[in-house]
Amino acid sequence: MRSRTSPRSRPRPLAAPAALVACLAALLTVPQPAQAxxxxxxxxxxxxxxxxxxxxxxxxxxxxxxxxxxxxxxxxxxxxxxxxxxxxxxxxxxxxxxxxxxxxxxxxxxxxxxxxxxxxxxxxxxxxxxxxxxxxxxxxxxxxxxxxxxxxxxxxxxxxHYYPAACGNSDNLIHGGDYTGNAANVQRCELVGLxxxxxxxxxxxxxxxxxxxxxxxxxxxxxxxxxxxxxxxxxxxxxxxxxxxxxxxxxxxxxxxxxxxxxxxxxxxxxxxxxxxxxxxxxxxxxxxxxxxxxxxxxxxxxxxxxxxxxxxxxxxxxxxxxxxxxxxxxxxxxxxxxxxxxxxxxxxxxxxxxxxxxxxxxxxxxxxxxxxxxxxxxxxxxxxxxxxxxxxxxxxVRGTSVTNWSAPDTDVIAFGRGSAGWVAINNGGGPHTGTFPTGLPAGTYTDLIGGGAVTVAAGGTATVTVPAKSAVAIRVGGPPPAASVATSFGVDATTYWGQNVFVVGDVAALGAWSPAAAVPLSSAAYPVWRGTVNLPAGTAIQYKYIKKNPDGSVTWESDPNRSFTTPASGAATRNDTWR
Missing domain, CATH: 3.20.20.80 (Glycosidases)
Incomplete structure (x- = not known):
């Protein structure tokens, strides 16, 4: 419900001597609140x-x-x-x-x-x-x-509770002005007529x-x-x-x-x-x-x-x-x-x-x-x-640890540790953010609890991480071991005009989780084929599409349906496609 408080108020009628006894007994035997x-x-x-x-x-x-x-x-x-x-x-x-x-x-x-x-x-x-x-x-x-x-x-x-014995308002309701000036009415009058x-x-x-x-x-x-x-x-x-x-x-x-x-x-x-x-x-x-x-x-x-x-x-x-x-x-x-x-x-x-x-x-x-x-x-x-x-x-x-290693490299990006037990980075912006952050964690390779990829912490406790747009990265000591990954080469034959670029985007974090802002850029070195390599989780069903980002900032998606394949358990994978 919305706000409220309370008062003393109309007791049930008692004979005068009985009322006195009851009041004295109440003063002597007020229960103490249970320890929550x-x-x-x-x-x-x-x-x-x-x-x-x-x-x-x-x-x-x-x-x-x-x-x-x-x-x-x-x-x-x-x-x-x-x-x-x-x-x-x-x-x-x-x-x-x-x-x-x-x-x-x-x-x-x-x-x-x-x-x-x-x-x-x-x-x-x-x-x-x-x-x-x-x-x-x-x-x-x-x-x-x-x-x-x-x-x-x-x-x-x-x-x-009623007016006038308890509530000071003749309509028996809490009035807007009571909240700043009359605690008794807030607690003894009716909230929205209840x-x-x-x-x-x-x-x-x-x-x-x-x-x-x-x-x-x-x-x-x-x-x-x-x-x-x-x-x-x-x-x-x-x-x-x-x-x-x-x-x-x-x-x-x-x-x-x-x-x-x-x-x-x-x-x-x-x-x-x-x-x-x-x-x-x-x-x-x-x-x-x-x-x-x-x-x-x-x-x-x-x-x-x-x-x-x-x-x-x-x-x-x-x-x-x-x-x-x-x-x-x-x-x-x-x-x-x-x-x-x-x-x-x-x-x-x-x-x-x-x-x-x-x-x-x-x-x-x-x-x-x-x-x-x-x-x-x-x-x-x-x-x-x-x-x-x-x-x-x-x-x-990370229970019981304090906030450490605060970092805010951008108005939309923050990162902080929880002692030496965990670290998280949050990107509230519309594009991916790559940076080197102090984590406070022991050196090693960790699994990103949000996206599933691997995060490597160097000997000095720093990690270079790309945080996808509108997403986060979180790692912790004792977390799940990094999953096996497969280097996947994406290639698409796509004609473009000057200033237009091609990207791949898909349903896993490594492919931007369908966010065009976090899509993976492809190289035009072998134009008209655009190509790039992404590490994807092994043995995983993947859905993806290619997109073109135009000079004015708009995005052109290729036509449906989504493309799909399953990465192998080990080794590498190659996708050779034609824009549609």
């Missing part, structure tokens, strides 16, 4: 927004565990609003009851998912919506009938804690707590103090400069989501990345590294335009590669579903129940991307 356990030695969390429980279970088993992820964040598991007709994603963020039986699956499926993820070595963090209930009455996905403020078996009208729970009341606190403890009993390892800005630290401290075990907690507190409620007010309770992190990365990856050397808590609004859960985007920011998204293509991928290589905070890799309407539903059946995630249709799956999974392994391998 850290995310562990594998701190990368896959945020699988709106994925249903069977899909999350399969992803833990088949992708997240093998790739080295440490955890998975799942969407709100409680029963929720089910509107008639259109079913928006945000129905999940309007609880109708705390039963684990809703739009993403049944209680049994949820429990099975948690077990499958644990078997794969993945911790499960549930998105906990406990600041509010719904904004309207309806029937829930679990079949419950309810009205706003009345949720049979969960809450009644006495359990919410029934605001009186988290200062004993019954509400105990009911929320019972729900979270129920999730813990199903094996959940921790919680992403939604809309924390709209609940007071005092109320949350009491709720957290009632939780069993030591769940890892990270809180949604959206930073706003000059606002009355700040993330720093909650870091004493648990970690917080660092919203400035993704905002800054959009700014830098949309302009110059060369000044990211100091990126961290000293940048305005960012949180201390030890208290921050970071992200390039999430379900709110990909809709409000404040961060990069899957729609930004290679730039978005590079920002995530940087996040995984950098030292600040515990990173999340976000994936949801494709959309053009900000209110759109995830892929669902006719009744609104979310269907199986399909990475080839309707769902974004960056967490599966080969470069991203390689960098998850990189992060695990």
């Amino acid at each position: 356990a850290p995310p562990g030695t594998k701190d990368v969390i896959a945020n699988l927004f709106t994925w249903n429980w069977p899909s999350v279970a399969a992803e833990c088993t088949n992708v997240l565990g093998p790739a080295g992820y440490g955890g998975v964040q799942v969407s709100p598991p409680q029963d929720s609003l089910k509107r008639s007709g259109t079913h928006s994603w945000w129905e999940l963020y309007q609880p109708a009851a705390y039963d684990v039986n809703g739009r993403l699956g049944t209680r049994a499926q949820f429990a099975s998912m948690v077990q499958a993820c644990h078997t794969a070595g993945i911790k499960v963090y549930a998105d906990a919506v406990v600041n509010h209930m719904t904004g309207q009455g309806s029937v829930s996905y679990g079949g419950r009938s309810f009205t706003k403020y009345t949720y049979p078996g969960t809450y009644s009208g006495a359990d919410f 029934a605001d729970l009186d988290t200062g009341a004993e019954y509400v606190r105990s009911r929320i804690a019972a729900y979270l403890n129920d999730l813990t009993s199903l094996g959940v390892d921790g919680f992403r707590v939604d809309a924390v800005k709209h609940m007071s630290p005092t109320d949350l401290s009491s709720i957290y103090g009632r939780l069993t075990g030591s769940p890892y907690i990270f809180q949604e507190v959206i930073y706003g400069a000059g606002e009355a409620v700040q993330p720093s007010q909650y870091t004493g309770l648990a970690d917080v989501l660092d919203f400035q992190y993704g905002r800054y990365l959009k700014e830098k990856f949309s302009g110059s990345i060369s000044d990211l050397q100091t990126f961290g808590a000293t940048w305005g609004g960012m949180q201390p590294s030890a208290k921050a859960v970071t992200f390039v985007t999430n379900h709110d920011t990909e809709r409000d335009g404040s961060t990069l998204t899957y729609k930004d293509g290679a730039t978005y991928t590079l920002a995530n590669i940087f996040q995984l290589a950098w030292t600040h905070g515990a990173p999340q890799i976000y994936d949801g579903f494709t959309f053009t309407d900000n209110d759109a539903s995830p892929p669902s059946d006719g009744n609104g129940y979310v269907t199986a995630a399909n990475c080839s249709s309707g769902w974004t799956c960056l967490h599966r991307d080969a470069a991203v999974t390689a960098m998850v392994g990189f992060r695990n391998a």
Whole structure:
């Protein structure tokens, strides 16, 4: 959800002597918040927004565990609003009851998912919506009938904040000016009309804690707590103090400069989501990345590294335009590669579903129940991307090391080491960049985790590397051994005019990964045959084409289909073609 906080508020009516006893007892027995356990030695969390429980279970088993992820964040598991007709994603963020039986699956499926993820070595963090209930009455996905403020078996009208006893606005809503001047209203009025729970009341606190403890009993390892800005630290401290075990907690507190409620007010309770992190990365990856050397808590609004859960985007920011998204293509991928290589905070890799309407539903059946995630249709799956999974392994391998050997030879190119354990170079520009970089690694030959080629580090720790356009190079000690390569000669009979040149481009990094900017130039020494040699991975199916780059900067592609061949297991290969 978007921001929030909280207050004291309308307690249930008590006789005067009983109220006094209750207040004294509360003062003497305020629970202390549970000590939130850290995310562990594998701190990368896959945020699988709106994925249903069977899909999350399969992803833990088949992708997240093998790739080295440490955890998975799942969407709100409680029963929720089910509107008639259109079913928006945000129905999940309007609880109708705390039963684990809703739009993403049944209680049994949820429990099975948690077990499958644990078997794969993945911790499960549930998105906990406990600041509010719904904004309207309806029937829930679990079949419950309810009205706003009345949720049979969960809450009644006495359990919410109202004007004038709690909220200072007669319409009961948070107003825009409240954020900079009135913390009480931010925490005691309604966020976009959602029934605001009186988290200062004993019954509400105990009911929320019972729900979270129920999730813990199903094996959940921790919680992403939604809309924390709209609940007071005092109320949350009491709720957290009632939780069993030591769940890892990270809180949604959206930073706003000059606002009355700040993330720093909650870091004493648990970690917080660092919203400035993704905002800054959009700014830098949309302009110059060369000044990211100091990126961290000293940048305005960012949180201390030890208290921050970071992200390039999430379900709110990909809709409000404040961060990069899957729609930004290679730039978005590079920002995530940087996040995984950098030292600040515990990173999340976000994936949801494709959309053009900000209110759109995830892929669902006719009744609104979310269907199986399909990475080839309707769902974004960056967490599966080969470069991203390689960098998850990189992060695990360099854990505990600091940033070293920073280099920024261009506004679009940066490189840095992680102690003597790993090194990465990122090129956000439109053309390849070749340079000699200090890596800090022992001399030897390493495999580029992104492109698959070999990188040679000299005795002094330097490496001469070509970083393809909109791509990266990453190497680490203990990485996979360099794959065998085959010197492949490409020749094409192609007539050209003065100033026009011929290149070869293809589906592997050595051939530019289909990027004309990173295509391999061919020599015209034997004109009209243009020829060049490229080292390609051995025993690999290759697709390629020839292109002509014109003097005005435009590119002419030869006609379809793609050319294809398989490199031999050893030796050399030759391609003799004619432009078509």
